[in-house]
Amino acid sequence: MLSSIQFALKFLKYKIFAKHKKGHGIHSPFVFDLINNVFKDRKVDNDLAKIFLLHHKYKHSKQALIFDEKGAGTHQQTKSKLKSRNNQNIQKISTTEGKIIRNSSVTKKYGALIYRLVKYFNPENILEIGTSVGISTLYIAQGAPESKFTTIEGVEEKIQIARKLTRAEHLQNIEFICNDFDSGIPKILKKFNTLDFIFFDGNHTQEATESYFHLCLKKAHNNSVFIFDDIHWSSDMERAWNTIKKHEKVSVSIDLFRLGILFFKPEITKGHYKIKF
Numbered sequence: 232m233l234s235s236i237q238f239a240l241k242f243l244k245y246k247i248f249a250k251h252k253k254g255h256g257i258h259s260p261f262v263f264d265l266i267n268n269v270f271k272d273r274k275v276d277n278d279l280a281k282i283f284l285l286h287h288k289y290k291h292s293k294q295a296l297i298f299d300e301k302g303a304g305t306h307q308q309t310k311s312k313l314k315s316r317n318n319q320n321i322q323k324i325s326t327t328e329g330k331i332i333r334n335s336s337v338t339k340k341y342g343a344l345i346y347r348l349v350k351y352f353n354p355e356n357i358l359e360i361g362t363s364v365g366i367s368t369l370y371i372a373q374g375a376p377e378s379k380f381t382t383i384e385g386v387e388e389k390i391q392i393a394r395k396l397t398r399a400e401h402l403q404n405i406e407f408i409c410n411d412f413d414s415g416i417p418k419i420l421k422k423f424n425t426l427d428f429i430f431f432d433g434n435h436t437q438e439a440t441e442s443y444f445h446l447c448l449k450k451a452h453n454n455s456v457f458i459f460d461d462i463h464w465s466s467d468m469e470r471a472w473n474t475i476k477k478h479e480k481v482s483v484s485i486d487l488f489r490l491g492i493l494f495f496k497p498e499i500t501k502g503h504y505k506i507k508f
């Protein structure tokens with residue numbers, strides 16, 4: 232994980248040098264349409280407003296939660312109380328629902344973007360890697376209530392909260408899988424012929440991120456959309472993003488600083504865009 236100062240400097244550089252907020256200078260009609268129909272859209276419809284309310288409510292929840300940490304940690308997680316157990320690589324986290332959401336879930340701005348992307352592309356089969364307590368799950372499921380949506384998380388205590396949140400919104404199209412990614416993802420992939428939309432948001436190491444990308448690529452088709460969270464969160468994640476976006480099957484990559492989006496359409500001109508969002 233980068234220090235706060237390193238991260239702030241990177242963000243500042245992105246804010247100064249990233250362009251195309253309004254689509255000016257973009258020659259790809261596909262990317263131009265995406266900017267104008269999705270990235271620039273700030274309308275909040277009733278469904279999104281309901282998710283915002285629930286997100287806001289749980290962001291302040293003081294409900295205690297104790298669990299064994301999985302993966303490479305999350306934003307500011309080092310501020311939580313971490314204890315090594317028997318010197319093994321397992322860390323006991325004692326926190327609250329609200330803190331988890333504030334430290335590691337998508338923010339309202341990016342949650343809304345994911346909701347709009349899902350609505351725009353209308354995917355049939357969706358996978359989310361890293362449910363946590365279900366905030367991004369809510370945005371995805373609300374955007375595509377008719378889809379077949381599977382989400383995987385290694386911590387049972389978090390999945391229970393995610394179930395509670397999605398039940399509150401009467402979202403019934405979600406299959407929650409509690410499993411380690413390394414053994415769980417291959418099992419999930421066997422159930423799908425193809426995947427249309429994948430949100431990668433867990434185990435932020437270069438090795439794991441690249442490995443999940445290669446596994447999921449086997450189920451991608453020309454219209455699939457892959458979204459990676461936290462692409463500039465650490466040097467490891469930046470290396471993963473820089474490697475993945477250059478894969479021969481990727482036609483367009485979009486860097487929005489927090490999120491990285493990949494498309495695989497062979498008919499569109501290849502390009503790597505850094506877009507101010």
Ligand SMILES: C[S@@+](CC[C@H](N)C(=O)[O-])C[C@H]1O[C@@H](n2cnc3c(N)ncnc32)[C@H](O)[C@@H]1O
Pocket residue numbers: 300301302303305335336337360361362363364365366367368383384385386389410411412413432433434435
């Ligand atoms: C950044 S959080 C996901 C946040 C969520 N997508 C959201 O925006 O609300 C990443 C999650 O991945 C889980 N995770 C990390 N490594 C894992 C692994 N190897 N197996 C299973 N779960 C893992 C963590 O427990 C954590 O809840």
